[in-house]
Amino acid sequence: MSEMSDDDFLSGGSEEDFNDESMDSDFEEEDGTQYLDDKDDRPQKKAYEVDYSVLSEEQIEKAQSDMIDEVHIILDLTPENAAMLLRHFKWNKERLIEQYMDSSQRVLEYAGIDLSGSNKLEVKKVPGFMCDICCEDDDDLETIALRCNHRYCTNCYQQYLFYKIREEGEAIMIQCLNHKCKVLVDPSTIERLCTPEILHRYHELLNRTYVQDKQNLRWCPAPNCENVIDCGVTPNQLQEIVPTVMCSCGHHFCFGCGSNDHQPCPCGLVRKWLKKCEDDSETANWISANTKECPKCQSTIEKNGGCNHMTCRKCKHEFCWVCMGPWNEHGTSWYNCNRYEEKSGVDARDIQAKSRASLERYLHYYNRYANHEQSGKLDKDLYIKTEKKMTMLQSASGMSWIEVQYLDAASKVLQQCRQTLKWTYAFAFYLQRNHLTTIFEDNQKDLEMAVEGLSELFEKPTDQLANIKVEMMDKTAYVSNRRVILLDTTAKGLQDGTWEFTVEF
Amino acid sequence: MFATKRLQKELHNIQKPLPPGISIASTPDFSNWKMDIQVLDNNPLYADKIYRLNFKFSQAYPIEAPEVTFIKEDGRDIPMHPHIYSNGVICLDLLGSNWSPVQNVESVCMSIQSMLTSNTKNERPPGDDAFVRSGYRSPRNINFVYDDNTV
Numbered sequence: 198m199s200e201m202s203d204d205d206f207l208s209g210g211s212e213e214d215f216n217d218e219s220m221d222s223d224f225e226e227e228d229g230t231q232y233l234d235d236k237d238d239r240p241q242k243k244a245y246e247v248d249y250s251v252l253s254e255e256q257i258e259k260a261q262s263d264m265i266d267e268v269h270i271i272l273d274l275t276p277e278n279a280a281m282l283l284r285h286f287k288w289n290k291e292r293l294i295e296q297y298m299d300s301s302q303r304v305l306e307y308a309g310i311d312l313s314g315s316n317k318l319e320v321k322k323v324p325g326f327m328c329d330i331c332c333e334d335d336d337d338l339e340t341i342a343l344r345c346n347h348r349y350c351t352n353c354y355q356q357y358l359f360y361k362i363r364e365e366g367e368a369i370m371i372q373c374l375n376h377k378c379k380v381l382v383d384p385s386t387i388e389r390l391c392t393p394e395i396l397h398r399y400h401e402l403l404n405r406t407y408v409q410d411k412q413n414l415r416w417c418p419a420p421n422c423e424n425v426i427d428c429g430v431t432p433n434q435l436q437e438i439v440p441t442v443m444c445s446c447g448h449h450f451c452f453g454c455g456s457n458d459h460q461p462c463p464c465g466l467v468r469k470w471l472k473k474c475e476d477d478s479e480t481a482n483w484i485s486a487n488t489k490e491c492p493k494c495q496s497t498i499e500k501n502g503g504c505n506h507m508t509c510r511k512c513k514h515e516f517c518w519v520c521m522g523p524w525n526e527h528g529t530s531w532y533n534c535n536r537y538e539e540k541s542g543v544d545a546r547d548i549q550a551k552s553r554a555s556l557e558r559y560l561h562y563y564n565r566y567a568n569h570e571q572s573g574k575l576d577k578d579l580y581i582k583t584e585k586k587m588t589m590l591q592s593a594s595g596m597s598w599i600e601v602q603y604l605d606a607a608s609k610v611l612q613q614c615r616q617t618l619k620w621t622y623a624f625a626f627y628l629q630r631n632h633l634t635t636i637f638e639d640n641q642k643d644l645e646m647a648v649e650g651l652s653e654l655f656e657k658p659t660d661q662l663a664n665i666k667v668e669m670m671d672k673t674a675y676v677s678n679r680r681v682i683l684l685d686t687t688a689k690g691l692q693d694g695t696w697e698f699t700v701e702f
Numbered sequence: 703m704f705a706t707k708r709l710q711k712e713l714h715n716i717q718k719p720l721p722p723g724i725s726i727a728s729t730p731d732f733s734n735w736k737m738d739i740q741v742l743d744n745n746p747l748y749a750d751k752i753y754r755l756n757f758k759f760s761q762a763y764p765i766e767a768p769e770v771t772f773i774k775e776d777g778r779d780i781p782m783h784p785h786i787y788s789n790g791v792i793c794l795d796l797l798g799s800n801w802s803p804v805q806n807v808e809s810v811c812m813s814i815q816s817m818l819t820s821n822t823k824n825e826r827p828p829g830d831d832a833f834v835r836s837g838y839r840s841p842r843n844i845n846f847v848y849d850d851n852t853v
Contacts, residue, residue, distance in 0.1 A: 329803075329804050330803045332707060332710075332712075353803070356762070360766060364762075376800075376802035376805060377800070377802070
């Protein structure tokens with residue numbers, strides 16, 4: 198994930214799979230209540246905030262070695278074997294200990310580990326030996342065999358490990374070179390044979406699998422950021438909470454799906470919405486709302502003017518655009534279809550009206566969503582613009598750098614609110630019409646108006662900016678407060694399950 | 703250099719008599735060899751036919767598996783088989799996830815030979831048309847699902 202390209206990151210697209218089999222599903226409810234009640238230390242915590250911590254790479258490594266230490270003492274194993282077992286059990290300590298107590302032999306065999314001590318690696322020179330891989334047979338050839346006694350030369354082993362780690366990105370399942378031999382190459386052998394550069398990669402891969410295996414961990418998706426977020430929200434809770442976190446690198450993102458901050462819209466709705474916007478179902482919708490098919494040859498026809506007497510270009514069939522019946526049944530009442538009550542005509546009109554209404558509804562939300570998205574994309578420009586404005590204001594008004602910080606604050610709040618507003622439209626699109634929805638839309642409107650007001654102030658020419666400093670700071674605080682209210686009520690509704698949606702997610 | 707030494711040795715070894723039904727077509731250099739194989743019993747699908755295998759070796763051979771495909775050349779055809787696409791790509795775990803550096807050209811030929819011998823179905827893999835049209839030439843880019851152990 199840390200290798201995500203810049204583009205991916207900005208577009209916020211994510212194909213994360215939420216349906217990972219949850220290993221400790223038994224504990225979920227406990228986790229959930231714990232996390233909801235656990236706000237004593239932070240009395241100000243809002244309903245939309247979640248508890249999380251940002252971990253550095255060192256902390257991740259430490260967490261692993263702590264768990265290894267614990268297991269190797271409990272199970273009386275070497276730390277190395279304990280580590281291999283833990284990795285094999287995807288760091289599920291409880292399950293490992295339970296199964297190991299049950300049948301240590303089976304667990305060891307299953308994980309490809311041998312305890313007899315014969316896996317102590319020996320580099321040997323064997324006279325008359327020929328390496329099956331490179332076909333070298335010099336007498337002073339250095340050779341290695343794991344406990345399975347499949348012996349190859351050191352050089353081939355190094356090449357093999359290089360290939361596995363470098364090219365295949367494999368770290369925990371590197372097996373003996375022999376065909377179908379399941380014995381694992383143990384970490385100490387890898388440490389011994391690989392160059393520092395490869396070892397660095399090896400440790401990176403080990404950390405990566407650790408983070409992937411642990412459900413409460415996720416890499417920060419920002420480019421070049423190597424931090425990990427630790428958060429207790431499980432995939433099953435994503436219907437009730439939008440776990441938005443902020444990495445110490447400054448990136449806001451959703452812990453549930455890894456995409457950019459999409460509060461207040463839950464991950465499931467985000468996926469549905471993005472899919473809807475991406476696929477051409479709406480093109481199809483437009484076609485059905487704005488065109489009809491020739492009743493005879495089914496060619497698609499868009500009427501862009503003229504009278505109701507249609508002649509199909511393709512099959513020359515003549516029909517009435519209003520009732521879709523053949524034109525010759527219209528008798529002499531040209532240009533005025535009086536066959537309105539005909540059933541087939543009514544049905545056709547109903548369907549068309551419905552799909553037109555649904556298209557209009559979608560476009561209403563989409564246009565507003567797209568508008569805020571567009572503003573969000575200008576993020577980078579805005580930052581530069583703000584900085585320039587601040588410098589200009591400084592020289593024009595004689596204010597200090599610190600004194601012009603209110604512009605930066607306003608710009609940040611604007612960005613944040615646009616991001617939130619954007620997703621309120623996706624959220625609202627899926628809401629049933631009821632009084633809660635009306636309240637939501639009122640809140641949305643308040644925020645929208647406050648944002649526009651602030652935005653207007655922000656765009657004022659530099660010479661006026663100094664005079665409106667207080668007004669701007671007030672507005673900034675107000676806007677930011679409106680956002681908090683909107684998010685808080687939405688999040689509470691999600692937790693209590695009071696929202697009614699038009700779809701399942 | 704790594705691959706070359708090993709291939710020199712393999713080349714030396716296959717100058718000695720090869721298992722019946724397997725012969726060298728050409729070994730111009732150490733990156734590309736061609737081998738001919740034929741099925742020895744009287745399986746009606748392959749009787750009296752000779753097929754040509756194209757081996758491509760990378761510098762990482764034998765750590766990395768060679769690319770092995772059937773090719774149409776000198777009147778040779780692509781054999782009918784539910785795991786062989788009509789463009790010659792072979793779906794065989796040995797050449798992908800189950801490759802081991804201990805395998806060699808001879809053992810690969812033998813595996814493919816036995817894959818043909820035991821087959822009775824006169825058919826191509828499902829989705830052959832779409833696969834061939836998609837233009838994949840290198841089996842390395844394909845993630846086969848080796849789900850069928852019956853043939």
